[in-house]
Amino acid sequence: MSTTSTLIQFRLNGEPMARQVESFHTLVEVVRGCGLHGARESCGQGLCGCCTVVVDGQAVTGCIYPALHADGTDIATIEGVAKDGRLDPVQQAFIDAGAFQCGFCTPGFILMARQLLANNPDPSEHEIRHYLAGNLCRCGAYPEIVKAVRLAAERLRALAAAGQ
Numbered sequence: 001m002s003t004t005s006t007l008i009q010f011r012l013n014g015e016p017m018a019r020q021v022e023s024f025h026t027l028v029e030v031v032r033g034c035g036l037h038g039a040r041e042s043c044g045q046g047l048c049g050c051c052t053v054v055v056d057g058q059a060v061t062g063c064i065y066p067a068l069h070a071d072g073t074d075i076a077t078i079e080g081v082a083k084d085g086r087l088d089p090v091q092q093a094f095i096d097a098g099a100f101q102c103g104f105c106t107p108g109f110i111l112m113a114r115q116l117l118a119n120n121p122d123p124s125e126h127e128i129r130h131y132l133a134g135n136l137c138r139c140g141a142y143p144e145i146v147k148a149v150r151l152a153a154e155r156l157r158a159l160a161a162a163g164q
């Protein structure tokens, strides 16, 4: 079988990158190929959210997102969330609320929770569960995940009120 590879260029957590990709390659394969392993392929069918990656500010399902579509985009992964050696408030809240067991699903949940809180700073439990419905946790840490998102929301609101 012959294939034709294409050079794509993009920014990955702010760093300019270029990769040769084939038409069948997915975005999660590209970011993992760049050495960032926080996004994981689990179901490979767009059903679990473990492969979540942010493209141009929008969370996408990396296992079904064609790598070719990432050309010219700004890609963010869980590895780019902490700044200056400090965890993001959502990351910290997941730790403080004990919102994971194996942690396999956690990067996807955190990226989606950050997107939720950017759009809705005070979500109800129902809104959190609804927004995160596409992310599956096989360990069943859902009650703690909801707690973590509410805790992060509270802290982010306090920071915003303090002008930070």
Ligand code: FES
Pocket: 040, 041, 042, 043, 044, 045, 046, 047, 048, 049, 050, 051, 052, 061, 062, 063, 064
């Ligand atoms: S691995 Fe992509 S949604 Fe499950």
Ligand code: FES
Pocket: 099, 100, 101, 102, 103, 104, 105, 106, 136, 137, 138, 139, 140, 141
């Ligand atoms: S913490 Fe194990 S899958 Fe979610």
